[in-house]
Amino acid sequence: MAVLPWGVLQEKDWRILKDLYATAPDCAKFLARRLRMDLGETMQRLRELENMGFLERVEGRFLKKKGLRRPKHMNHTYYELSRAARLYLRKLLFEERDMCK
Numbered sequence: 001m002a003v004l005p006w007g008v009l010q011e012k013d014w015r016i017l018k019d020l021y022a023t024a025p026d027c028a029k030f031l032a033r034r035l036r037m038d039l040g041e042t043m044q045r046l047r048e049l050e051n052m053g054f055l056e057r058v059e060g061r062f063l064k065k066k067g068l069r070r071p072k073h074m075n076h077t078y079y080e081l082s083r084a085a086r087l088y089l090r091k092l093l094f095e096e097r098d099m100c101k
């Protein structure tokens with residue numbers, strides 16, 4: 001498993017990663033709307049996170065996503081967390097939840 005450079009992430013990067021963990025694969029347009037960020041900045045951050053190994057592009061033509069009645073045709077570039085990022089975020093978020101109890 002690759003070691004990711006978690007120390008270089010900024011607050012907006014963390015927001016993107018946590019949102020993708022919660023909502024599954026998504027594209028820059030909908031991430032920017034949900035997080036109230038500029039679309040250009042969101043696209044740039046997604047490319048940087050992909051280059052660092054935090055994200056992977058979703059392959060294929062159709063996306064099966066929770067909450068949709070049928071598969072969605074992918075008109076944009078969709079991103080999802082890499083395995084290493086997903087495992088680390090799961091551990092981190094569950095530790096936060098246990099500390100709040």
